[in-house]
Amino acid sequence: MMQTWPQQPQYKKVAEVLRERILHGDYIVNEIPSLRRLASKMGVSHIVARKAVEALIKDDLLVQYPNGRLMPKVPRHRAGREGLRVAFLAPAFDSQYMSMVRLGAQIVAAESSSLLRPMDYVHWNDLVIEEALNSFDGVILLASTEEIPPNVLDALSEASTCLMTVDYDLTARGIPCLSLFRASNIRHLLDHLQSLGHHHVDCLNTQPICQETAARIEFWRQGTQERKMQGSLINDPVRSYERPIVRAYEVVSRRLDNGETFGTAVFCPNESTANGAMRAFSEHGLEVGRDISVCAVGDFGGARYSTPSLTSLQMPDVAALLRPCFEWIKSKKQKWSGPLLVKPQETVLFIGESTGKAFSSGN
Numbered sequence: 001m002m003q004t005w006p007q008q009p010q011y012k013k014v015a016e017v018l019r020e021r022i023l024h025g026d027y028i029v030n031e032i033p034s035l036r037r038l039a040s041k042m043g044v045s046h047i048v049a050r051k052a053v054e055a056l057i058k059d060d061l062l063v064q065y066p067n068g069r070l071m072p073k074v075p076r077h078r079a080g081r082e083g084l085r086v087a088f089l090a091p092a093f094d095s096q097y098m099s100m101v102r103l104g105a106q107i108v109a110a111e112s113s114s115l116l117r118p119m120d121y122v123h124w125n126d127l128v129i130e131e132a133l134n135s136f137d138g139v140i141l142l143a144s145t146e147e148i149p150p151n152v153l154d155a156l157s158e159a160s161t162c163l164m165t166v167d168y169d170l171t172a173r174g175i176p177c178l179s180l181f182r183a184s185n186i187r188h189l190l191d192h193l194q195s196l197g198h199h200h201v202d203c204l205n206t207q208p209i210c211q212e213t214a215a216r217i218e219f220w221r222q223g224t225q226e227r228k229m230q231g232s233l234i235n236d237p238v239r240s241y242e243r244p245i246v247r248a249y250e251v252v253s254r255r256l257d258n259g260e261t262f263g264t265a266v267f268c269p270n271e272s273t274a275n276g277a278m279r280a281f282s283e284h285g286l287e288v289g290r291d292i293s294v295c296a297v298g299d300f301g302g303a304r305y306s307t308p309s310l311t312s313l314q315m316p317d318v319a320a321l322l323r324p325c326f327e328w329i330k331s332k333k334q335k336w337s338g339p340l341l342v343k344p345q346e347t348v349l350f351i352g353e354s355t356g357k358a359f360s361s362g363n
Contacts, residue, residue, distance in 0.1 A: 011051035014042050018052060022061050022072045025117040028085060028135050032062070032070040084114035084329055087132040091144040092120035093241045095272070096300040098142060101166055101180075104318025105140055108326050124152045133159040138329035140322070143168035145208035145240045162329045164336075167212045171340035176328075178321055178342045181297055183215040185313055185347040186267070189295045190223040192311065192351065193265045197358035198293060200230040200263030206247035206273045208237045216269040216297060231263060248276030256284045264358040265293040271300040274310055278354065293355040309352030316344040 021027060033041060039049035053070065056062040063071050088105050090098050102118060109116035117136070121128045124146060132139050139161055148156075156163060157173040165177045193201055203220045207213045217233065224231040234255075238247045248268070255262070268274035274296035278288045286292050289308050296303070298312030321344060328336055 009051075010044055010048045011055065014038075014044055014048060014052035015055045017042070018056055019059075019061060022056070023115075025085065025115050027072045028117060032072065034068065034070075084109075084112060084138065084326065085136045086114055086116050086138045086140065086326070086329060087136040088116055088118045088140050088142075089129065089132050090118070090120060090142040091241070092122045093144075096302060097270075097272075100299075100301045100315055101140075101142060101318055104322055107319040108322050111323075112326050112330070114326065124149055130155065133161055133163070136161055138162040138325070139164075140325065141165045141168070143210070145210040145213075160334075162325075162336075164325045164328075169211055169341065174335070174340070176325070176336040176340045176342060178325070179212075180316055180318065180321070180344070181212075181216075181299065181313060182343055182347060183212070183219045186216060186219040186297070187223050188347065188349045189267060189311070189313065190220070190227060190229070192349065193267075193293065193295065193355065194227055194229070196265075196293065196355060198229070198263070198265040199358070201265045201267055202232050202234060202263040203267050203269070204234045204248060204251070204273060204277055205269050206236055206238055206244040206251060206276070207270050208240050208244075209235075213237075213269050220267050220269075243272075244270065245272040245276040248273040249280045250276075252277045252280035253284065256280065256286075262292060265295065265355070268294065268296040271296050271298050271303055271310065271312060274312075274354075275306060278306070278308070278310070289353045289356045291359050293358075295355055298350065303350055303352060306352075306354075308354045309350075311352040311355040312350055314348040314350045316347070 035046060035049050035053065039046045042049060053062060053064070057064060061073055063073055065071070086109060088102055090102070106116055119128050119132055124144070129152070133155065141163060143165060153173065156170065156175060163175055165175055167178070167180055169177045169179070171177050190201065201224055203217060205213065205217060234251065236247060236251050238244055266277060268277060274294050278294050281288050281292055288294055295311040298310065298314050301315040303310035303312040303314070321342060324342070
């Protein structure tokens with residue numbers, strides 16, 4: 001059935017749809033359909049599809065080879081455009097953490113007039129990963145919590161494109177890694193709790209165990225021991241692609257319903273777990289910041305705006321940390337110059353309403 005377009009001529013509307021797709025990188029990994037298939041997909045005649053393609057060729061957005069194959073010419077056709085095509089490769093699971101990193105990458109891409117293409121993968125052998133490594137000038141990779149199989153590790157190590165991971169250390173394979181938080185800075189949270197008189201700090205984790213989460217738990221363990229604090233690890237991680245905030249709420253609620261207690265303070269390796277825990281404490285009549293203190297690594301960027309505001313290590317300026325990555329991609333150099341593990345110069349401790357003086361009566 002032929003599609004009815006709201007405006008005439010039809011070919012201009014078809015050209016606009018194609019223009020938007022080209023400018024957003026839709027055809028970097030997906031081929032532009034032939035004229036016949038394009039006409040069928042758009043619900044227009046072959047003549048209309050041809051006129052739309054001719055208009056885009058005239059605008060220097062498309063090139064047509066003698067065999068009829070169509071290829072996009074963006075972003076390299078634009079005057080003043082760097083011509084960088086960067087894939088933002090992340091697990092097919094939306095989280096505020098991923099959104100914060102993606103926003104930082106988008107800011108830098110806009111500054112350098114580059115094209116950033118978000119791409120999701122469902123598993124480590126997803127063809128999307130191979131397409132990204134083979135089709136883009138650079139790839140920013142957020143790893144899932146599932147273990148990377150050896151064949152994928154080899155593919156990442158041998159990739160000809162500029163590849164940087166975020167919060168997943170593959171520096172032993174020569175791949176630069178952006179570490180947004182220094183796990184050792186958890187000491188600032190413990191120092192703050194100690195200054196408030198806390199001597200029993202539990203750790204609640206519901207995030208799947210990965211490199212970063214494991215490091216944060218270990219620094220909590222070391223930090224409490226060094227400060228002669230007591231503390232128990234309450235570790236009930238969800239599976240990959242499940243929600244830690246829900247599990248945290250359930251774990252805390254169940255423990256309180258069963259009459260189990262917590263220390264005077266609870267450390268959470270990520271903000272999502274802390275939010276779930278605080279809600280459960282509140283529903284059970286405990287005032288967070290008075291009856292029990294909660295703190296976390298603020299990897300969602302929303303600690304200041306929760307109720308109560310969450311004492312946390314603040315998310316660094318992701319854009320500032322990613323700028324060297326884009327410069328590297330622009331340089332076309334095969335190897336990263338400088339330390340492979342990129343870390344923020346300093347970590348800011350935000351003291352919110354969720355921590356207060358130790359409540360001696362317990363909970």
